[in-house]
Amino acid sequence: MKKLSTLLLFSLFSIWCYAQNAPVLDKDKLFDLYQSQRYADAAVYLKNVLGDDTQDLKALTQIGYCFLMAGNNVEAEKYYSKAYQIQPQSLSILFSLGNISTKRGNNDKAKKYYGEIVKIDSNNFNVYKLLTNLYPSAKDSLRFVYLLKANQINPNEGDVADDLAEVHAVNQNYDKAYEVLDIAIRADRENLVLQRAKLPIANQLKKYPEVITSGEILMKDGTDAGVIKDVAKAYYYTKKYEKAIKLFSKLETLLMQNENTLYFTSLSYRALKNYKMAAFYTKKTIDEAISPNTSSYYALLGLVYEENSQFALANSAYKKGLQFKVSPTIYYRLATLYDTKLKEPKAALHYYNQYLRSKPDAENDKSEIKFTKDRIAQLNLTD
Structure with a gap:
C-alpha cells in the first residue's frame, strides 16, 4: 500500500508540474480522488480540466491510467493509443496497451505490443x-x-x-x-x-530416495493427491509395497484415487502375493478405466446403425453396450430390432422381458412399458 501511495503521489506531482503551464488543476481534489481510489472520477476530472483533445503525453497517459485502474478498458485504450501515436517506443505505454488488449481478449493485439517491446529491449x-x-x-x-x-x-x-x-x-x-x-x-x-x-519428474528419472524424502516433508504441509501418488509410486519402485499400499489406500479414503493409483495398488498386492486383493484392485482398475457413459455411447452407435439399415452392426453395438452396463434402453432397442427389423420373435420376446426386468422408469418410460406388455401378450399368443 505504501508503494502504491508513493506511485500515486509521483503521478500527481507529474500532472501538477505539467499544469503550471496549462489549465489549473486542483491538486488537493486530485490527491483525495487518488487516495480514496476513485479513479473513474479522477479520470473524468482530468479530462474535463486538461481537455479531451489534449496532445500532452503525460496528461494522456495519466488519464489512461485512471481509466485503467477504474476498469474502463475502452477509455483507457483510447488515451493510451493517443499516447502511443506520440511516443510509439515508450515501454510503459506498450505494456499498458498490451495489458488492456489481454484484458479485452484481443491476444493478437497484445502480441503485437509486446513484440514491439522485445524489439526495443530484447x-x-x-x-x-x-x-x-x-x-x-x-x-x-x-x-x-x-x-x-x-x-x-x-x-x-x-x-x-x-x-x-x-x-x-x-x-x-x-x-x-x-x-x-x-x-x-x-x-x-x-x-x-x-x-x-x-516430484513426478524425479520419479521419471528414478530418483526414488529423493522423491520419498522430499515427498514425506511435503505431506506434512497438507493433503496433496499428487504428492501422495508420487511418494507411493517411489515406495513401490523401491519394493516397499506395504508403505505404497498405505498411501494408495489414503487416496481412496479421500476419494482421490484414479485408474493409475488403483493399478499400482494391484501391482503392490501382487508383489506381496496377496492375489485376492490383487484381483480385487485389478477389477477396480478396470471399472475406473471404463466411462460410466460407455453403454450410452454404444446405444447411440447401435441406433445410428439401425437407422442406416445396418441391422447386424446395430445388434452387435447394442450387445456390446450391455457388457458395460445393464440398460433398459438397450434392452428395449434390441427387442424392437429383433421384432420389427430382424423378424425373430423369440429373441424379441426374450429382450422385451429383459426390458421389464431391468426396471425402466415408470413415469418417463410409460409408453414404452405399455407397448412392451402389449407386445409380449401378442407374441405369447402366436408362439
Whole structure:
C-alpha cells in the first residue's frame, strides 16, 4: 500500500508540474480522488480540466491510467493509443496497451505490443513472461521459446521455471525439467510449488530416495493427491509395497484415487502375493478405466446403425453396450430390432422381458412399458 501511495503521489506531482503551464488543476481534489481510489472520477476530472483533445503525453497517459485502474478498458485504450501515436517506443505505454488488449481478449493485439517491446529491449524479462501467457498450450513452440528466453534472463524466478519444466516434461526432456526446477529451488528452498512440481519428474528419472524424502516433508504441509501418488509410486519402485499400499489406500479414503493409483495398488498386492486383493484392485482398475457413459455411447452407435439399415452392426453395438452396463434402453432397442427389423420373435420376446426386468422408469418410460406388455401378450399368443 505504501508503494502504491508513493506511485500515486509521483503521478500527481507529474500532472501538477505539467499544469503550471496549462489549465489549473486542483491538486488537493486530485490527491483525495487518488487516495480514496476513485479513479473513474479522477479520470473524468482530468479530462474535463486538461481537455479531451489534449496532445500532452503525460496528461494522456495519466488519464489512461485512471481509466485503467477504474476498469474502463475502452477509455483507457483510447488515451493510451493517443499516447502511443506520440511516443510509439515508450515501454510503459506498450505494456499498458498490451495489458488492456489481454484484458479485452484481443491476444493478437497484445502480441503485437509486446513484440514491439522485445524489439526495443530484447532482455526484458517481464515481456517474455507476459508473452508466454498468450500461448497457454504446453505444446506450443512459441510458448517454449518465450519461456526459455525468460528463464535464461532470470533462472531463479519460480513461475517461469515451473512452466518451463512442464514444457520440458511434456516433451519428455525430464533431465532438463529437473535441472530448471533444481536451480529455482536452490534460490527459494521454501517454494513448495516448485518442490511439488519436481516430484513426478524425479520419479521419471528414478530418483526414488529423493522423491520419498522430499515427498514425506511435503505431506506434512497438507493433503496433496499428487504428492501422495508420487511418494507411493517411489515406495513401490523401491519394493516397499506395504508403505505404497498405505498411501494408495489414503487416496481412496479421500476419494482421490484414479485408474493409475488403483493399478499400482494391484501391482503392490501382487508383489506381496496377496492375489485376492490383487484381483480385487485389478477389477477396480478396470471399472475406473471404463466411462460410466460407455453403454450410452454404444446405444447411440447401435441406433445410428439401425437407422442406416445396418441391422447386424446395430445388434452387435447394442450387445456390446450391455457388457458395460445393464440398460433398459438397450434392452428395449434390441427387442424392437429383433421384432420389427430382424423378424425373430423369440429373441424379441426374450429382450422385451429383459426390458421389464431391468426396471425402466415408470413415469418417463410409460409408453414404452405399455407397448412392451402389449407386445409380449401378442407374441405369447402366436408362439
